[in-house]
Amino acid sequence: MFRLRDWCEDDLEPFALMNADEEVMRYFPSVLTREQSDAMVRRIQSLFAENGFGFWVVECEGRFAGFTGLNRTAFATPMGPHVEIGWRLAPWVWGRGIATRAATEALRRGAEEFSLTDVYSFTTQTNIRSEAVMKRIGMSRREDLDFDHPNTPGWWGQRHIVYHISI
Ligand SMILES: CC(C)(COP(=O)(O)OP(=O)(O)OC[C@H]1O[C@@H](n2cnc3c(N)ncnc32)[C@H](O)[C@@H]1OP(=O)(O)O)[C@@H](O)C(=O)NCCC(=O)NCCS
Known part of the structure; x- marks a missing residue:
């Protein structure tokens, strides 16, 4: 049904298409240009090299369908240094439980392969x-722990709600 895997060059194009979709990016300050989207993949890849974990590609029916995974949040929040879980999927896979199941697998990896104990998530x-x-x-x-995102002053979605899980 789906699998979590590492990024490859063929993912750049479908990821950029997804990041240019206003429905996908509705709860972000803006859609991304191709350059911004490619730069995000490079950042994700370098964070994998640093941490071992990251935002894995979700592949569905052999196609790139977005990402789900774990990330060390890079900006200041009330949680202090922590690992977040996040997801961004293409609309053609919404409504099928893929995000839920991919996130469950990411938490399993976090606990079993990387000895993580606490994971947070936040959104507008x-x-x-x-x-x-x-x-x-x-x-x-x-x-x-709700907070105003420090990188988006003045944006309507600046206020973020927070969830936590012990794993
Ligand atoms: C956030 C996002 C990943 C959620 O996607 P989603 O499809 O709603 O979530 P899931 O994949 O878990 O699917 C849940 C739906 O599938 C249904 N479902 C079917 N089989 C299921 C299963 N085995 N397990 C769980 N849910 C299942 C659920 O009932 C639910 O249906 P609903 O949409 O009618 O409520 C997606 O909307 C997205 O990528 N948005 C844009 C990016 C974004 O905002 N990211 C988050 C930033 S903080």
């Missing part, structure tokens, strides 16, 4: 689909 207040994934994978709401 109105990203109901993303919040629903957090709930489905067993995360708990942490209202006390």
Whole structure:
């Protein structure tokens, strides 16, 4: 049905198409240009080299379908240094439980392969689909940790809600 795998050069084009889609990027400050999308892949690859884990490619029916995985958050939050779980999938796979199952597998890898114990997730207040994934994978709401994203001052989606799970 799906698998998590490393990135390859053939992923750059479908990833850029996804990042240019306004529906996919509705809860981000803007869509990404091809250059910004490619740069994100390079960043993800260098973080894999550093941490061993990262945002894995989700492959579905042999096609690139987005990413799901673990990342050391690079900006200041009330959680302090921590690992987040995140996802971004192409609309053709939405509504099939792929994000939920891919995230469950990412948490398993985090615990079993990288000895992680705590994982956080955050999103804008109105990203109901993303919040629903957090709930489905067993995360708990942490209202006390909600924060204004430091990199997006003035953006309507700046306020972020936080979820946590012990793994
Ligand atoms: C956030 C995002 C990954 C969620 O995708 P999604 O398809 O809603 O989530 P899932 O893949 O877990 O699918 C859940 C749906 O599949 C259904 N489903 C079917 N089989 C399922 C299964 N085995 N397990 C869980 N859910 C299943 C659920 O009932 C649910 O249906 P619904 O959409 O009618 O509520 C997707 O909307 C996305 O990529 N958005 C853009 C990027 C983004 O905002 N990322 C998050 C930034 S913080």
